Amino acid sequence: MKTTHVADSVLQAALDLFATQGYATTSVQQIVEAAGVTKGAMYHYFQSKDDLLFAIYDRMLSLQKRHLEEIVARGGATTDVLRTVCVDVVETSIDLLAEGTVFFRSMHMLKDPRRKDVIQRRREYHDEFAALIAQGQAEGALRTDVPRSVLIAHFFSDVHYLSYWYSPSGPETKTEVANQLTDLFLRSITVEN
Amino acid sequence: MKTTHVADSVLQAALDLFATQGYATTSVQQIVEAAGVTKGAMYHYFQSKDDLLFAIYDRMLSLQKRHLEEIVARGGATTDVLRTVCVDVVETSIDLLAEGTVFFRSMHMLKDPRRKDVIQRRREYHDEFAALIAQGQAEGALRTDVPRSVLIAHFFSDVHYLSYWYSPSGPETKTEVANQLTDLFLRSITVEN
DNA sequence: TCCAACAAACCGACCGGCCGGTACGGCTGG
DNA sequence: CCAGCCGTACCGGCCGGTCGGTTTGTTGGA
Numbered sequence: 001m002k003t004t005h006v007a008d009s010v011l012q013a014a015l016d017l018f019a020t021q022g023y024a025t026t027s028v029q030q031i032v033e034a035a036g037v038t039k040g041a042m043y044h045y046f047q048s049k050d051d052l053l054f055a056i057y058d059r060m061l062s063l064q065k066r067h068l069e070e071i072v073a074r075g076g077a078t079t080d081v082l083r084t085v086c087v088d089v090v091e092t093s094i095d096l097l098a099e100g101t102v103f104f105r106s107m108h109m110l111k112d113p114r115r116k117d118v119i120q121r122r123r124e125y126h127d128e129f130a131a132l133i134a135q136g137q138a139e140g141a142l143r144t145d146v147p148r149s150v151l152i153a154h155f156f157s158d159v160h161y162l163s164y165w166y167s168p169s170g171p172e173t174k175t176e177v178a179n180q181l182t183d184l185f186l187r188s189i190t191v192e193n
Numbered sequence: 194m195k196t197t198h199v200a201d202s203v204l205q206a207a208l209d210l211f212a213t214q215g216y217a218t219t220s221v222q223q224i225v226e227a228a229g230v231t232k233g234a235m236y237h238y239f240q241s242k243d244d245l246l247f248a249i250y251d252r253m254l255s256l257q258k259r260h261l262e263e264i265v266a267r268g269g270a271t272t273d274v275l276r277t278v279c280v281d282v283v284e285t286s287i288d289l290l291a292e293g294t295v296f297f298r299s300m301h302m303l304k305d306p307r308r309k310d311v312i313q314r315r316r317e318y319h320d321e322f323a324a325l326i327a328q329g330q331a332e333g334a335l336r337t338d339v340p341r342s343v344l345i346a347h348f349f350s351d352v353h354y355l356s357y358w359y360s361p362s363g364p365e366t367k368t369e370v371a372n373q374l375t376d377l378f379l380r381s382i383t384v385e386n
Numbered sequence: 387t388c389c390a391a392c393a394a395a396c397c398g399a400c401c402g403g404c405c406g407g408t409a410c411g412g413c414t415g416g
Numbered sequence: 417c418c419a420g421c422c423g424t425a426c427c428g429g430c431c432g433g434t435c436g437g438t439t440t441g442t443t444g445g446a
Binding site: 220221222232233236241242 | 404405406407408
């Protein structure tokens with residue numbers, strides 16, 4: 001436990017600073033000062049500044065994927081599963097608001113082997129969601145007159161945009177927003193009665 | 194015309210590089226080399242690297258605002274105006290895809306007097322859109338059981354996300370996508386029959 | 387129980403390199 | 417001949433990363 005204290009506080013400081021100032025404009029010196037450690041200590045646990053960014057992404061992607069798979073594994077009617085997934089994705093994204101901010105803003109800064117890795121895992125996540133939509137379409141519950149890729153982009157756009165407008169101290173709780181956005185999304189992609 | 198040739202090519206090069214590499218990781222040297230001019234020439238027309246970023250934002254915001262006001266001034270039934278606005282915003286955003294990428298990714302890099310200015314103009318734009326939604330609600334055409342701020346975020350999220358997935362060389366034309374996204378949005382915010 | 391021996395954790399001064407910006411001089415069209 | 421236009425060489429500063437050395441912890445043999 002004691003061993004990872006330095007690494008943890010560095011990661012937290014990096015996350016905060018990256019989210020507020022951006023990755024490129026945050027110096028390693030700022031990070032270690034905010035974390036209360038020295039550069040030497042930091043470079044003992046991380047190989048590069050890039051490592052910090054990747055660690056943030058890694059944690060977020062792992063958590064999101066785990067959530068998605070747990071819900072899908074639980075089973076149920078397709079539309080119910082889809083609704084549960086949507087609500088959970090929004091709620092999780094609100095929990096990880098800072099990570100999301102950094103993710104979308106600074107992904108292009110990752111060096112190449114790791115950037116490819118992140119893109120691939122993100123794609124897998126998208127594909128799993130796409131499979132749910134496809135299943136709903138096959139069952140006749142979801143509309144097919146709009147390309148599936150557009151439907152998916154339409155959903156993830158909401159998730160993506162959260163960090164640009166949602167504030168935990170605002171009028172709505174994360175659960176309310178999650179249900180509202182999910183409702184708007186499902187209403188738009190369900191076949192007319 | 195000749196006078197602005199240097200300024201134009203610098204701006205174009207800056208836009209391309211900012212969109213692909215990010216603002217902070219693009220050096221002034223790269224920009225002037227890509228534009229085929231020298232640093233001295235560039236600094237004759239721009240005061241700082243910041244100027245380039247602001248010029249890009251300024252052009253985009255002006256164009257978007259002009260479009261919105263023209264459509265609103267043209268008048269008509271509220272829901273028709275709203276549809277026209279939505280389609281136009283998406284189409285315009287696709288035309289300015291690179292600008293959008295830079296905007297959302299690098300806005301936090303703008304120095305403060307100008308950042309405030311950009312945020313303010315963006316807010317005015319949002320407010321004008323919000324007024325349209327409010328009018329639709331007052332007429333009973335749009336639902337009121339979801340906070341208006343959420344409805345608005347729901348729309349702008351689509352616009353925002355375009356630069357992350359849409360490609361002009363992809364299967365769908367900008368007009369198709371504009372109509373599809375507008376349709377999804379309006380369907381979700383219209384009152385049930 | 388104590389100490390030698392070693393490893394891991396950590397420190398912080400330092401480095402090469404690049405970056406935004408400037409100084410200044412020459413060119414050139416009117 | 418002058419005023420704007422542009423080229424070039426250069427600067428101070430900061431940044432990511434390193435490296436030799438010190439401290440702290442741990443192990444094992446007598």
